[in-house]
Amino acid sequence: MALCAMSCFAENKVQNQLKTIASIMGSLSTGALWLASLGLVMMTAFTAAQVFVRYVLNDSIVWSEPVSIVLMAWFIFLGAAVGIREGNHLSFDVLLIFVPDKVKTVFFTLSDLVVIGFGAGMVWYGGELMNSGWHIKIPTLGLPRAIDYMPLVVGGFLVVLFSLERLARRAAGLPTARFGETEIEE
Template structure:
């Protein structure tokens, strides 16, 4: 099981790196779009209608993809005082319970994000000319990654492999 989980960790590690690159590119693109909007509005006394909704949509992608990677890498918010006072076995159980709660949350993101996307699909975003479903796709994609990365954390723990926790160094996959 350790060898299988090591291979799985390599695949999910590559997915996490890709998500971070997409998030970083999105952050840069959003910054450029906002700078263009400011230039057009205040220097050229005109306005580009699609930069603001486009930037908000891009922001959704880098927020949800980045959050999912944060969960995989152990950088998500948590209340860790108690886990430092208990034995390693209890600590692992507590972290697994935490991962299960995160899986439920990620599942909710997928289910309700998909429902929102389906309900918004017939609507066209006027400034972008695309379906309103695109506003909710980052929620679904981020939720899928949250679930996948949380399941991976539990499986790694069961296989005896280290999992990242906030403030602890873990060797790269």
């Protein structure tokens, strides 16, 4: 009886810790989504300003295109990481209709492991690209070309982090429906 009580206490403690981590990850995800949204709005404003200045004032804003490209990379990779966390990434779900619930759990886990590998590749190879671009300057901005690859590294890190969270939640038996999985009856 005492062993069962200790086991239940330890399980509740782990679940409480995971809920705290999930709350932190939720805040991080929300922040990333807000930054991505801000980047999209800024890119749209800079592009609209460039069109106005070019075709109405017959002039040009030389920095608008490179800044818009950097902003686009940020909102794409931050948004993709948030999509991974919420289970909105691309998937092929036809097979899931036909397999038992326990197999679905295995498939979800395998999917998350593949996504972790992909995110790690983003961090590794994006980091190599970033390191190789520090000495090259973006002509109209005067900033290192490495800033073009920072979103790839940050987005990859978030993809790994959010996928690890999904694995931890599933392993602890916490609900994952809001993360794109159906509730599985056991």
